[in-house]
Amino acid sequence: MNANLTVKEMKTWVRVVGGSVCSPKGFTAGGLHCGIKRKRRDLGWIYCNVPANSTAVYTTNLFQAAPLKVTQESIGSNGKLQGIIVNSGNANSITGDEGLQNAYMMRKSFANQTGLEEEDVAVVSTGVIGEQLPIKKLLNGIDQVICIGDNNNAAEFEEAILTTDTFTKNECVQIKIKDKVITIGGAAKGSGMIHPNMATMLGFITTDVHIEQKALEKALKSVTTQTFNMITVDGDTSTNDMVIVMASGLAHNELLHEDDPDYHLFVEGLQEVSLSLAKQIARDGEGATKLIEVTVEGTLTEQDAQRISKTIVGSSLVKTAIFGEDANWGRIVSAIGYSGIALDPDLISVSIGSIKVVEKGLPYGFSEEEAKNYLSNEEIQISVQIGVGNEKATAWGCDLSYDYVRINASYRT
Amino acid sequence: MNANLTVKEMKTWVRVVGGSVCSPKGFTAGGLHCGIKRKRRDLGWIYCNVPANSTAVYTTNLFQAAPLKVTQESIGSNGKLQGIIVNSGNANSITGDEGLQNAYMMRKSFANQTGLEEEDVAVVSTGVIGEQLPIKKLLNGIDQVICIGDNNNAAEFEEAILTTDTFTKNECVQIKIKDKVITIGGAAKGSGMIHPNMATMLGFITTDVHIEQKALEKALKSVTTQTFNMITVDGDTSTNDMVIVMASGLAHNELLHEDDPDYHLFVEGLQEVSLSLAKQIARDGEGATKLIEVTVEGTLTEQDAQRISKTIVGSSLVKTAIFGEDANWGRIVSAIGYSGIALDPDLISVSIGSIKVVEKGLPYGFSEEEAKNYLSNEEIQISVQIGVGNEKATAWGCDLSYDYVRINASYRT
Known part of the structure; x- marks a missing residue:
């Protein structure tokens, strides 16, 4: 399935302008400053009125940070989450047993504060690697969390999870499944890093769909492969990457199974939210001035x-x-040649925007002026035809600027 | 075998100060300006008085440039070379049938000019991708080549093969095999690219050792794995990378087989020359201010x-x-974690210079001042202990500076 294309063609979803993780029924969120960062918000949370079928995908980095272990344990216990507590400014990564105990303490403290079961709480951290959490500040912050109520503080949450991102990232769509309106909202942070070591991609998706946990897990996995896993800023995979989805079921649709003919509608909505967040992360890569989209077909x-x-x-x-x-x-052709995929150089064609630059392995005369004009845009599309089959994929990234070097060469302290 | 370490410990070779590809018996070399570049030398050659047992390793990029095909054909015919003709400023890559015919023409013209058989001539190009060679200028240049004589113009050759390298690269060592002095000389260019698309690593090694062609091939392959293939400037593999070794046999040692107990002496000398050239390339990476050496053990x-x-x-x-x-x-630990190799995070130790920063998976207190002081050096060593076995390897690269972005963001024309 290429839901990306399907969605564009069929538009099974509607975008909710101003929507967020608080738009699906049952969810509230917020953020505050607890003192890990100097000034900005550094503690955020999502709360659901009911235990929500939940699933997550985690970094493939072998050095998984402590909070990922705790979150896996929570989701693993019964496939449900009711709350997520997130801090920025410290990744709680490579922090040994003390770090793990601190992550458990965050979970316990948030559960106590909000009246949840510990195993229904996920813990997420992003920030400097290798330093212990300032746990007292964190616990004091958690003591101030107020989750119950209908106030929508998604914007505070979106701020609290950032490190050096230059803008907050959100998306929200609605789909209709068997006459019920289903809402899917999301927030994310990317890999900006004025304080180095902060490279972490986090995604939080909420929905009120009533769906089997196994079907939700399958949907997230298939969607992640084509969205979050298809972006790259600098090729460095963080120890803290994580995407979590919570489904409250409060849209009261008939329970959705993966063999339901309408299952694909939910997947397409989830895909759109994931894709939008992923592209926002790529666009906001460190020092980026342009979003690059590369589609490879054939x-x-x-x-x-x-x-x-x-x-x-x-x-x-x-x-x-x-x-x-x-x-x-x-350089594009050279990259194709060292990608490790067997192909026939004589069948390759390449376009930059709508300007063909290579046809069947040979240079194709083009106007440099026209190309330069196209490349002055903020979104650049590169299309490649490999010519040996019928499959395709799209990846997103950003350009490499002086600012990338400036940001990442700056001293940690 | 880790010849690198063995060499340092045993020092089976002596460095020849001022030595070059012309130092081994039988070789001359030179370079001139034929007009591909505006001012600097752009045509170089190596000539041997006798057909030399030869071998080469080539880029793994699927888009192999035309000259690589011609050189493979030459070496493939009888395992011998007597001359190499090299141009810089144009890579003759992605140039189709016309490019291939031009590469053949270079070979034929150089063979005619120097009285060699065509199949004893290698052709090498480096420079812009996707433009046809200015073949008339090239052939006029080849008409001026004078190979016979004892004048050593290795410095001209070393200049002629450069693109935007900031210095010429050479090395020469001598070893003794059964009372005969064997000389091994080398020249190389790296991947500087003021005119983009010029990313190419070229290595030329000459020796007067008398060695079986198969043994020479085996030696180059094993040495390349630990030297030229262990450097990276930006992860982009060129369409034109090539390393050629020519062995004249004029040292008149007893023919060296790969099962000769002294074979390893030659390999160690070849390793030292290759290693030295590879490190010079890494040090001269685009915009580089520091050479980085990373050793991973265990x-x-x-x-x-x-x-x-x-x-x-x-x-x-x-x-x-x-x-x-x-x-x-x-960032070092994170890179270890996403390298794709299975390992136990709790066993990893990392040092920067002699400063231990991670021990058995946990941060190890160190003086930031001392570290900053060490990092002000131009050669930085990073040592990693994985702790699961007894194997090791070393890789070399360079830092990523503003100048890398400046050089590579500049327009081609």
Whole structure:
């Protein structure tokens, strides 16, 4: 399935302007300043009125931070979450047993404060690696959390999870399943890092769909492969990456199974929210001035297309060329050639925007002026035809600018 | 075998100060300006008085440039080369059939000019991708080549193969095999690219050892794995990378087989020349201010250690931290974690220089001042202990600076 394309063609969802993680029925959220960061909000939470079928995907980095272990344990216990507590400014990563105990303490404290079971609470951290959490400040902050009520503080939550992102990231869509309106909302943070070590992608998605936990898990996995896992800022995979979905069921639709003919409608809505958040993260990559979208078609498998598109969008040489607004197609072709996928160089065609630059393995005459003009846009599309099959994939990234170096060369303290 | 370490401990070779590709018996070389570049030398050659047993390793990029095909054909015909003709300023890559015919024409013209057989001539190009060679200028240049004579113009050759490298690269060592002095000389260019698309690593090694072609091939392959293939500047693999070795046999040692007890002496000399050239390339990476050496020990296989060390030295976040002289060990640990090699996070130790920063998976208190002081050096060593086995490997790279972005964002024309 390529839900991306399907969605564009069929538009089974409607975008909710101003929507957020608080839009689906049953959810509230908020954020406050507890003192990990100097001034800005650094503690956020999502609360659901009922235990919500939940699932998550986690970083593949072998150094998984402590909060990921605690969250996996919570979701693993009964497939449900009712609250998420998040801090920014400290990743609680590579912090040993003390770090793990601190993550458990965050969970316990938030559960006590809100009257939840501990195993219904997820814990999330993002920030500096290798320093212990200032646990007293955190616990004091958690003591101030007020979850019950109908006030929508999603904007506070969206702020509280940021590190050095330059804007908050959210999305919300609605779909109709068997005459019930289902809402899916999301928030995310990307990998800005004025204080280095803060590279973490976090995604939080709420929905009021009534869905089996197994079906929710399957939906998130399939959607992540085509959205969050298809973005790259600098090729460095954090120890704290995590995307969590909570489904309250309060839309009161008939329980959705994965073999329900309407299951795909929910997946398409989830895909749209995930895709939107992922693209916002790519666009806000450190120092980025442009969003780059690379679509690769004509491969034997979708995995091949994913590998090639991610190789192109991850190439430092392609990224600097786009920053310099240079239609340097040789770098794109070279990246295709070292992507590790078997292909026939004589069948490759490449376009930058609608400007064809390579046809069947050979340079295709184009107007440099026209290309330079196109590359002055803030969204750049690169299309590649491999010519050996019928599969396709799209990856997103950003250009590589002086500011990337400035941000990441700055001293931690 | 880890010849690198063995060499340091045993020092089976002596460095020849001022030595070059012309130092081994039988070789001359030179370079001139034929007009591809505006001013600087752009045509170089190596000539041997006798057909030399030869071998080469080539880029793994699927888009292999035309000259690589012609060179493979030459070496493939009888395992011998007597001359190499090289141009810089144009890579003759992604140039289709016309490019292939041009590469053949270069070979034929150089063979005619020097009285060699065509199949004893290698052709090498580096420069812009996707433009046809200015073949008339090239052929006029080849008409001026004078190979016979004892004049040593290695410096001209070393200049002629450069693109935007900031210095020429050479090395020469001598070893003794059964009372005969064997000389091994080398020249190389790295991946500087003021004119983008010029990312190419070229290595040329000459020796007067008398060695079986198969043994020479085996030696180059094993040495390349630990030297040229262990450097990275930006992770982009060129379409034109190539390393060629020519062995004239004029040292008149007894023919060296790979099962000769002294074979390892030659391999160690070849390793030293290759290693020196590879490190010079890494040090001269685009915009580089520092050489980074990453040694990973304690893995189950040498391949695991290679993968982890290359992942660390290739991480944009590690590279920018080193540029910023920041002992940002969290990024090193994170790179280890996403290298794709199975390991136990609790067994990892990391040192920057002699300063231990991580021990058995946990932060190890260190003086930031001492670390900052160490990182002000131009050569930075990072050591990692994985703790699960006895294998090791070393990789080399450079930091990521503003100048990398400046150089690579500049317009091609």
